[in-house]
Amino acid sequence: MDLFLQQVISGFATGGIYACMALSVVMIYQAIHHLNFAQGEMAMFSTYIAWQLLAWGLPYWAVFPIVIAISFVGGFAVERIVFKPIENAPVLSHIVIFIALFAIFNSFAGFIWDFTIKAVPSPFGEGPLYPGAPIGTHQAGMVAVTMVVLVMLWAFFRFTRMGLAMRAAAANPDSARLVGVKVSMMTALGWGMASAIGAVAGILIAPVVFLEPNMMLSILLYGFAGAVLGGLTSPAGAVLGGFLVGIIENLAGTYIPVIGGELKLPIALFLIVAVLLIKPAGLMGRRTVQRV
């Protein structure tokens, strides 16, 4: 029982990583109704920028907002430059562009900062939360930041005019346009916000997994799994889903001998397929109803 509890808590701690990533997946899904397969690479690139600024000697709490701002502008710019000209193209073209972005960000990160593993410091310290705790201060800090981001997002969508406009643009673009919402601008804003949240996720994840250009592919998959489990339409669901994925992954690694410590990606595959089959809307998502 002790082992079980231990594993649940440390799964909760890794779940914080996935929750953060799932949140940015949901954000982009709200804006464009697609899954951005380059999301992880964009977050990785933001993290490299953070690493570079830290290496130049800027204090951590100055770097954090600067990187978020750069990422917001970057995501906004990617939408405006790359996606605006082909907004009416078929879905498959978009998927190919995601793949192209994936290759571009990955290659540039490797080119500029090379492929050696880099350590990113944690702002919350490295030790356990209290002596003998199964969860470190960094993990606890990560969970706290994820929660703050979630609350801020909720407040943004619930209480601001801009948030309302973004919801309108996502729910019904035609009607939103008629009442004066700039729908395509809202899409770009969604990209910016998703990219900013991805940057937060990347910076928080880097002290745990170490920074290198390929660090995000598996984390993105877990992020997708978390987002699907919680419901692609619900930010709170995504966070819950992320934590659950962390816990499930950890328990499966402990109790199912075949899976062992390292080979946990098939669990994400299994989770995604299972959720999509049994409850496609996820735990907290809205069911989409199609009019024929």
Next chain:
Amino acid sequence: MATSEENMTGAPTMARSPSKPAAKPGDALGTITLAVLVIGAVILPFVSKNFFIFQMTQVMVYAIAILGLNLLTGINGQFSLGHGAFYAVGAYTAAILMEMQGVPYGWTIPIAGILCFVAGFLFGLPALRLEGVYLALATFALAVATPQLLKLSPFEHWTGGVQGIVIIKPDAPFGLDSVINPDQWLYFFTLVIGLFLYWLARNLVNSRTGRALMAIRDNPIAARSMGVNTAVYKATAFGISAMFTGVAGCLGAIVIQFVAPDSFTFALSVALLVGLVIGGVGWLPGALLGALFIVFIPNVAEDISKGLAGAFYGFFLIAVIYLAPKGAGGLIQAGAARVRKML
């Protein structure tokens, strides 16, 4: 969210391009092109170096895999970012049968085909409930998890774990080995199988089944109300598509003489999808052009800059989507239409 009426793959819909053009000269044009291509393909291995023959064999292998993906995505309108998994199943089937059971390599191909058909059909069953972006997601997960699935310890006895399996290159049979070397033999072997599969795919698309598949792509609800059993057709399409890709994987393993989990990463699935889009979604001959792209363009990108090869590859892709949104197929069809008008 894309509604069901929307054509999500960008494949030419039936309304816009009738499947059988009435113009006779156009058909002649296609036949002539095919004849020239086949003659060129037969001459090629006698006038080029072994490494180039090997590369062209790989092009044909990928072309078969892309042909399979095209049947699924272009003709039936289902996405797959995970066809590398079926390619891997085909490759491992060949390797295990040849090296551990001593099965002659020719027999591994139908076995791999059948096995992949079953695997594809089974994956296609849950995929029935997934549309558009969800199917992309599920197959993305399949692609990312494939190397780790192959490394799982219970299968290690057969798959050789991380080390993989080495295959011995077959010689040309019937005493032909004094005339042509193994590279040339594998080239012709692949060419014949490729042409056979292309003929199959072509007939499938022009059949009653093919029309049902396209009807499901263009409007699933209308297809269902016309009495098309969408569930059976979609799962079968997945199976057939996986069969083609599995045969390609089987050939690929024999040609490269080696299989290991890390040859079947997400990058392979991505390459197949990229080849599909470059060649032209829904246009079967495009598979060959797409395969040429994914074999040679990464080298070109590497020549431009070693460190930034990935970035240049990405820029190429974006340029293609902007300049030729329907792939090479779209450009060639537009060109052919113009020639037809002149004739």
